[in-house]
Amino acid sequence: MQNIQKDWFLYLPEDADINLNIAPLNVSEAQWRKRLTDAEFRVLREKAIEWPSSGDLNEEEQMGVYVCAACELPLFTSAMKFDSGTGWPSFFSHIPGHLGTQEDHSLLLPRTEYHCVRCEGHQGYVFEDGPAPTGERWHNNSVSLHFWPTDSKQRVARA
Ligand SMILES: [Zn+2]
Numbered sequence: 001m002q003n004i005q006k007d008w009f010l011y012l013p014e015d016a017d018i019n020l021n022i023a024p025l026n027v028s029e030a031q032w033r034k035r036l037t038d039a040e041f042r043v044l045r046e047k048a049i050e051w052p053s054s055g056d057l058n059e060e061e062q063m064g065v066y067v068c069a070a071c072e073l074p075l076f077t078s079a080m081k082f083d084s085g086t087g088w089p090s091f092f093s094h095i096p097g098h099l100g101t102q103e104d105h106s107l108l109l110p111r112t113e114y115h116c117v118r119c120e121g122h123q124g125y126v127f128e129d130g131p132a133p134t135g136e137r138w139h140n141n142s143v144s145l146h147f148w149p150t151d152s153k154q155r156v157a158r159a
Pocket residue numbers: 068069070071072073116117118119120121
């Protein structure tokens with residue numbers, strides 16, 4: 001289990017030129033509105049939730065790395081993904097140090113919200129009904145992630 005977290009970089013594309021600096025970005029909401037699509041903005045900056053099964057990454061099964069759609073910080077690998085049957089990409093673990101959590105009291109029952117530590121972009125909610133070995137279920141929106149297949153040499157850098 002520890003190896004799944006420790007060896008996450010083995011899932012990167014061969015030529016990935018990646019920025020792992022996790023210092024918070026200084027980007028205004030107006031700038032995010034320009035950089036992101038409307039759908040991305042609603043989820044990443046306004047914590048909306050996408051419709052179940054609407055996202056491209058729910059059924060993604062290739063080997064690779066899932067990065068924040070706003071700032072490209074790697075958040076999960078394919079080795080951490082499982083089929084939760086919910087219609088959203090779900091993970092039982094995450095890349096260490098790249099997600100922050102926060103109690104969310106917007107519903108009757110408190111939930112734990114999580115977000116990218118670099119851009120503070122909202123990703124999803126974490127629940128404790130996931131599979132072994134962690135028992136965690138990181139319930140993620142698809143639109144707030146980009147997927148980099150391990151065997152692909154092509155990817156689009158945004159920032
Ligand atoms: Zn980010």
